[in-house]
Amino acid sequence: LGRRINNAVGNVTKSNVVDADVISNMLKEICNALLESDVNIKLVAQLREKIRKQIDAEDKPGINKKKLIQKVVFDELVKLVDCNEAELFKPKKKQTNVIMMVGLQGAGKTTTCTKLAVYYQRRGFKVGMVCGDTFRAGAFDQLKQNATKAKIPYYGSYTETDPVKVTFDGVEEFRKEKFEIIIVDTSGRHRQEEDLFEEMVQIGKAIKPNQTIMVLDASIGQSAESQSKAFKESSDFGAIIITKMDSNSKGGGALSAIAATNTPVAFIATGEHIQNFEKFSGRGFISKLLGIGDIEGLMEHVQSMNLDQGDTIKNFKEGKFTLQDFQTQLNNIMKMGPLSKLAQMLPGGMGQLMGQVGEEEASKRLKRMIYIMDSMTKQELASDGRLFIDQPSRMVRVARGSGTSVTEVELVLLQQKMMARMALQSKNMMSGAGGPGGMA
Ligand code: GDP
Ligand code: MG
Numbered sequence: 001l002g003r004r005i006n007n008a009v010g011n012v013t014k015s016n017v018v019d020a021d022v023i024s025n026m027l028k029e030i031c032n033a034l035l036e037s038d039v040n041i042k043l044v045a046q047l048r049e050k051i052r053k054q055i056d057a058e059d060k061p062g063i064n065k066k067k068l069i070q071k072v073v074f075d076e077l078v079k080l081v082d083c084n085e086a087e088l089f090k091p092k093k094k095q096t097n098v099i100m101m102v103g104l105q106g107a108g109k110t111t112t113c114t115k116l117a118v119y120y121q122r123r124g125f126k127v128g129m130v131c132g133d134t135f136r137a138g139a140f141d142q143l144k145q146n147a148t149k150a151k152i153p154y155y156g157s158y159t160e161t162d163p164v165k166v167t168f169d170g171v172e173e174f175r176k177e178k179f180e181i182i183i184v185d186t187s188g189r190h191r192q193e194e195d196l197f198e199e200m201v202q203i204g205k206a207i208k209p210n211q212t213i214m215v216l217d218a219s220i221g222q223s224a225e226s227q228s229k230a231f232k233e234s235s236d237f238g239a240i241i242i243t244k245m246d247s248n249s250k251g252g253g254a255l256s257a258i259a260a261t262n263t264p265v266a267f268i269a270t271g272e273h274i275q276n277f278e279k280f281s282g283r284g285f286i287s288k289l290l291g292i293g294d295i296e297g298l299m300e301h302v303q304s305m306n307l308d309q310g311d312t313i314k315n316f317k318e319g320k321f322t323l324q325d326f327q328t329q330l331n332n333i334m335k336m337g338p339l340s341k342l343a344q345m346l347p348g349g350m351g352q353l354m355g356q357v358g359e360e361e362a363s364k365r366l367k368r369m370i371y372i373m374d375s376m377t378k379q380e381l382a383s384d385g386r387l388f389i390d391q392p393s394r395m396v397r398v399a400r401g402s403g404t405s406v407t408e409v410e411l412v413l414l415q416q417k418m419m420a421r422m423a424l425q426s427k428n429m430m431s432g433a434g435g436p437g438g439m440a
Contacts, residue, residue: 023069027052030073037252037289038221043080043259050076074286081255082282083264089211089238091125096175098182098207102200102235103215104227105188108243110139112215112269113185114146115277116241119267121152122375122401125180130170131156132203133187134163143185150274153179163187163199168206184209197234204235212237213266216254218244224253225260232261242285243269246276251289275367275403278334321423324381326416327373330366368404372412375401384420385413 030051031044039047054072059065091097099116101109110133117127129147131154133139140156147154155170167184174182184207190196204212214228214237231237240261242254245268258265265280312325373381375398380387388394388409395409402409 023052023055026069034252038224038256039252040222040225040256040260043256047076047080077255077286077289078282081258081265081285087264088266091120091181091210093125093180095180096178096182097180097211098171098184098209100184100186100204100207100209100212100235101215102186102212102231102237103188104217105136107188107215107217108269109188109215110142110146110185111272112241112243112267112277113143113183114150114152115269115274116213116267117147117152117181117183118150118274119277120181121150126178127181127183128153128155128170128174128177128179130154130167130174130182130184132163132167132170132184134161134166135187135189139185139187164202164206167203171207197230200231200235211239213239213241214261214263215241215243216257218242218251218254218268219247220253220257222253222256224257228257228261232263237261237263239264239266241265241267241269242280245285246270251285255285255289275371278367284334316423319424320384321416321420322382323373323376323385323412323416326412326419327370327381330370330373334363334366334370368402368408369412369415371402372398372404372409385416388413 027048031048034044034047035041051072054076055069058068058072091099101113101116103109113129117129121127129143129152131140131143133143134157140158143156144154153174155166155173157166157169160166160169163186167186171182171184184203186200186203187196190199212235214231214235216224216228220227228240240258240263242265245251265282265285268278268280268285270276270278312321312328315321315325380394380398395406395413398404399406399409
């Protein structure tokens with residue numbers, strides 16, 4: 001898709017005159033590419049108008065047309081999927097938050113329940129899971145296995161066949177025990193499709209969820225719109241989780257579902273394992289849809305995106321590089337696409353570390369490093385890492401909290417130390433030997 005859009009834009013620059021006709025043709029090409037990626041046809045038509053208007057609005061004499069068009073296409077697509085952080089559900093501590101998961105069989109609900117449970121547990125919530133899938137044989141065993149592995153309390157029944165009763169009983173039991181988050185897994189199939197939606201309505205009435213989440217497979221095609229609308233009507237979900245983002249799917253169906261239900265995406269799942277779970281980023285999602293990694297022109301745009309740099313630049317100028325800075329940089333890299341290439345932009349041997357392994361392995365390693373820093377306290381993050389050396393028990397705690405090993409924590413600390421040293425050297429060079437700070 002990305003290559004086709006890029007080609008379309010490229011044709012514009014080849015023609016001497018960029019007139020309405022040329023732009024029209026380019027828009028047609030882009031729209032065809034979107035349609036082929038399973039983006040809904042009505043949505044494509046709307047996009048086309050928006051893009052055309054935006055190009056008109058931003059076009060000024062002397063402006064680089066190719067860049068402008070790339071930027072407008074990218075921005076309009078991001079606008080479709082991005083949401084305001086404030087729109088997202090925030091569970092409250094010291095009260096019961098019931099989260100109900102809905103979605104078709106195979107979408108990844110059960111797997112995602114555990115990921116979400118672990119996500120909240122790591123943030124200090126008391127979390128339990130309830131199995132409401134009484135349709136599929138083995139559904140309870142699957143949830144039980146996942147929950148046990150992740151050390152999450154669970155509730156379910158081998159004998160009760162009424163999903164409304166099981167979910168109600170489970171929620172009540174956890175509520176009594178003052179659980180703060182109760183995640184309710186549901187069935188994704190019924191003898192008759194309409195019955196599934198009715199079942200969701202009944203469960204919803206019984207357990208009164210504070211938040212309902214639709215789990216959507218990224219590889220869903222043109223049926224995305226009708227399907228997600230049916231779930232929206234029966235269970236009025238307030239957020240979406242897109243799974244299987246690791247697959248080579250086109251992703252356009254998911255894009256259509258987001259637009260059709262006008263619902264924010266909270267998380268994405270990028271693999272079968274518990275750690276393959278991250279907060280959604282609109283820019284990241286669209287970059288993947290467009291296959292930005294392959295395209296130099298759009299890469300430039302991504303690099304010029306205003307990714308949050310935190311205090312890193314300021315700190316670096318002062319000759320510092322904290323663990324927090326390290327975390328910011330890794331997070332930015334994760335948002336930007338092809339890792340083995342991007343990691344090379346990081347100083348301190350990270351490039352070599354990541355360049356020798358495959359894309360998947362590099363991504364895995366980077367993510368584990370991020371989990372490690374996610375498990376650190378604010379004080380630890382703001383530090384230069386020395387307090388880990390003074391109190392090695394901190395490393396054990398972080399390793400345990402992030403599901404990694406002490407060796408891996410040490411590696412993160414080592415990387416950060418190397419970068420901190422570089423920051424100091426660079427500052428000393430700037431200020432000149434013998435200048436202030438030159439003797440540090
Ligand atoms: P459910 O029927 O909606 O509960 O779906 P499951 O949670 O049972 O998942 C169906 C299949 O998809 C299982 O084999 C999962 O391991 C797999 N799966 C779930 N999430 C992901 C993901 O993000 N990526 C990949 N590759 N597979 C996933
Ligand atoms: Mg399931």
